[in-house]
Amino acid sequence: MHKLKRSFTAICLLATLITLPELISGNDKNEMELETSAAALTTLNNSSEMALEAEAESLYDALALEGDISVKTLVYALKGFKQLQAKGMLENTELISIADFSQSSKKKRLYIIDVHEKKLLLNTYVAHGRNSGGEYATSFSNKVDSHKSSLGFYVTSHTYQGSHGLSLRVQGVEKGINDRAMERAIVVHGANYLGDNFLKRSPFSGRSWGCPAVPQAETSKVINMIKGGSCLFIYHPDEKYLNNSEILNT
Secondary structure, three states: OHHHHHHHHHHHHHHHHHHHHHHHHHHHHHHHHHHHHHHHHHHHHHHHHHHHHHHHHHHHHHHOOOOOOOHHHHHHHHHHHHHHHHOOOOOOOOEEEEEEOOOOOOOOOEEEEEOOOOEEEEEEOOOOEOOOOOOOOOOOOOOOOOOOOOOEEEEEEEEEEEOOEEEEEEEEOOOOOOOOOOOOOOEEEEEOOOOHHHHOOOOOOOOEOOOOOEEHHHHHHHHHHHOOOOEEEEEOOOHHHHHHOHHHHO
């Protein structure tokens, strides 16, 4: 009986030794396939990024934006725009509005762009929150009553008549970054603390309670142009935002 057990054990050991190279070979093959798939995905991602950058550069040149916003800003804007469009979140798939808060509030830093026609439809002033900074915005928040601007991507909604007259609600679509915009009553509205005349008597533009306010004289034009489900991107090269935005890091 013991001899039979030893024989059976020896046979099992021999079978294992015979099949071990095949098992190792199979594992190597699986690892190789995984490495190949990862490399292919990396190549695809790189190709997509290159295509996006090429599209942004072409649009940048067509719009003659040199000296205004950077190409990188436009790359970010297009990336978010395309993701929102792919998810069916945009009713208006022609426009991107960029509020570039890396610029001084003395500059016209709101750009409304027709991406299909490659045209800059409007370039005007836009305010940041009073607690975000003075001439330059440097601090941002998603908190209620912070009176700070929130960065990131928004989808414009419907208009209404409020204390500032014609106003436009916007929906923040980045969780933890700007998704409390509705709760905070962050809207596009007109303000008399923006524009050329105001800057004649002030060192920089006035500030809002967090809303991307625009010059009173251009309120109707801006709002009617971007209302109804278009993409609004409020940008600043803030490291916290750039590192935490799922849209920019997807």
